[in-house]
Amino acid sequence: MKTLLKEARELKNLKTREVAQLLGIDQALISKFESGSRKPTKDQVIKLATLLEIDFETIMVSWLKEKIIHEIGQNEFALKALRAAEQEIKFNSSPSVKKVSTILQQLLDEIDLCKAKLKTFPLIEANSITEALEVEYTFCSNWIEGNTLTLAETDLVINEGQTISGKSMREHLEAINHQEAIEFIQNRIKNNAPLGEPDVISLHTIILRGILPKEAGHYRSVAITIKDKSFSPCEPAAIPQEIEALFNWYEQNKNSVHPIILAATVKERLVATHPFINGNGKVSRLIMNYILLQHGYPIANIKANSDNRNLYYRTLKTAITKENKDSFVLFIAQIEKKNLENLTRTVKQ
Structure with a gap:
């Protein structure tokens, strides 16, 4: 997701400082989002997607994927848990x-x-x-x-x-x-x-x-x-x-x-x-x-x-x-x- 955010910002010729001012988010946080050292909240993702004109489904899938990976890491039961979660979400x-x-x-x-x-x-x-x-x-x-x-x-x-x-x-x-x-x-x-x-x-x-x-x-x-x-x-x-x-x-x-x-x-x-x-x-x-x-x-x-x-x-x-x-x-x-x-x-x- 970090690459997605940075490329979208640069495509719009905006500096991190300008994004921070427009969204009311600390500039340091914007930089951390783009470096991958900090994960934005759902509300922040929505604001970034709107400002930077990023496809909402694309950014949400990316955000959720990273959130899931962060939570389960390399746990030996991770794949089984994901399959079970997939079926439950579908149901x-x-x-x-x-x-x-x-x-x-x-x-x-x-x-x-x-x-x-x-x-x-x-x-x-x-x-x-x-x-x-x-x-x-x-x-x-x-x-x-x-x-x-x-x-x-x-x-x-x-x-x-x-x-x-x-x-x-x-x-x-x-x-x-x-x-x-x-x-x-x-x-x-x-x-x-x-x-x-x-x-x-x-x-x-x-x-x-x-x-x-x-x-x-x-x-x-x-x-x-x-x-x-x-x-x-x-x-x-x-x-x-x-x-x-x-x-x-x-x-x-x-x-x-x-x-x-x-x-x-x-x-x-x-x-x-x-x-x-x-x-x-x-x-x-x-x-x-x-x-x-x-x-x-x-x-x-x-x-x-x-x-x-x-x-x-x-x-x-x-x-x-x-x-x-x-x-x-x-x-x-x-x-x-x-x-x-x-x-x-x-x-x-």
């Missing part, structure tokens, strides 16, 4: 959760009203119904990924320990593991444990237990290509930084962003990062519902039918590839509203 600069549309806000208000009504019903009865809904969630989440167990068969496998003729061992394990993953979430919430990266790893370990043991709980170490080539997951080396940036964002926004927007956004970003070779869909839905349950909302269960599945994938793809999060957040909000209404009707009967 925090996204407008996806900055503004809430009128339609979405109205829907969120209706959901919160329905949630408040649900709290007035007997807890024991509501809990017994919730247990049935968890089995349904396990069935639906596995169905989305191709599991052929029916809802009744899923219930028999989970609650009766039965094996279903003609169904693979993998399909049985998917049902059992997913139900264990829900119990893991419930225990974490009961103990007021903070949500973070370890939960992503633990949930992945649980859902792939006995199915793909070599992959369970491990980020992918190879680049992958998605069938739909409209987006490319990050490189394996960047996964830890992406996940760290995501949960940093979550911590910063968990008390200010509506839980449904928060949950949908974290789910979408996890899928976009695609940290695992297999299991990204299930893990991201579990994390989404972890956040909802944490805030007192019931599980947002995407029903097992082709229309719902197609709409789920379509809105998720739009959120990832076009940076338009509204349609996916609206989809999750609508799912949550329907589930809340159904739960309320069932409890009242």
Whole structure:
């Protein structure tokens, strides 16, 4: 930056004394800025850029670069820190959760009203119904990924320990593991444990237990290509930084962003990062519902039918590839509203 300042001053045929007088800055400071022995403040940089007609973006990038280098120096973790900071800055600069549309806000208000009504019903009865809904969630989440167990068969496998003729061992394990993953979430919430990266790893370990043991709980170490080539997951080396940036964002926004927007956004970003070779869909839905349950909302269960599945994938793809999060957040909000209404009707009967 020192060269940038000196060349711009000389180009305008100004002496350091004249610059100092025009800006009300000590002449000695101007000289130190140009020698590199002193760094100007942001306010001083703006004044210098204006007077010397230096492109504002150019001088700010130069000033920030030197400020960063001065702070982190040659620290062995400097590059990792920079990559993590880059991802967090990108994520925090996204407008996806900055503004809430009128339609979405109205829907969120209706959901919160329905949630408040649900709290007035007997807890024991509501809990017994919730247990049935968890089995349904396990069935639906596995169905989305191709599991052929029916809802009744899923219930028999989970609650009766039965094996279903003609169904693979993998399909049985998917049902059992997913139900264990829900119990893991419930225990974490009961103990007021903070949500973070370890939960992503633990949930992945649980859902792939006995199915793909070599992959369970491990980020992918190879680049992958998605069938739909409209987006490319990050490189394996960047996964830890992406996940760290995501949960940093979550911590910063968990008390200010509506839980449904928060949950949908974290789910979408996890899928976009695609940290695992297999299991990204299930893990991201579990994390989404972890956040909802944490805030007192019931599980947002995407029903097992082709229309719902197609709409789920379509809105998720739009959120990832076009940076338009509204349609996916609206989809999750609508799912949550329907589930809340159904739960309320069932409890009242």
